[in-house]
Amino acid sequence: MSSSEQEELVGLLQRCVDGLLCLSESEVPFQVFIWELQSPITPDMVLQQTQHPSNCPVEVVDLDQFLEVADQEQDWHGIEEKEQVKRYQHLVEVIKNNLSDVQVYKIGKIKIDVYILGRIASGQIAGISTQVVET
Template identity: 30%
Template sequence: MLKEKKKKRGNRKNSGTTKEPSERAAAGLQKNSLAKQIEEITADLYYISETDALISPFVGHQAQTVSRETILEQTESAFDSPVEERNFTEFFARLIEIQDWFGDEERKTAEKYLLLKKLLEKNLRDLKVYKIGKVQIDIYIVGLDAENRLMGIKTKAVET
């Protein structure tokens, strides 16, 4: 009897009715044209800190507000995690500013960041930047879409 219950649970999980968070996000990504646009812009786009980390779409769930509690819950982070909120415009300022010494590669990267910033501003409201953790930091730049779904981008940074 016990084996049968375990087997049923296992079958239910394997049947696709119970999805892991990453599977749910992937399913949401496939259905969402904004996420596809973000994915196109962020292809081969890295966030530079003490490490280089890819930037990728973040597709969350319905939310009433963009808040510390919302981001911790939807990223499945511990509620006692250190969280720093940053201003969206200030976060992008250094990424989109073109310097005199930039070569073609750096200019293209800054232009991609500008496109990304404009895309997020056009399609999401209440945009905020959250840095979760210390030293090895998860960064989420998120807002609410037309259906009140938490969306945006995610990346990582190392700050010592």
């Protein structure tokens, strides 16, 4: 993947998350990034790359599991909620179409840093991050 293709992917992901908030007890925006790494994606590597202590708890979950509440339309949803669901569905589609080996890394307890990571064609790691509160 060339640098222009990387920039295009970052722009695409940024448009997907612009104004979108992660649903939890606190609503935190998403941040898009590319890590210039070719190493395997492991919990230890994610802790090191995000500068968390090595003993910080890490939970690895599937993308669909992490976003199942956000990207599923409910009977009680109004127009605004339905639009947000469509945006989440589009985000999932973009992630799955552009990243391989996608996993979600949840780091910490209660106030949890979340990293949705995958590999791009060049082998580097790309994704989005946010924060959730789980009490």
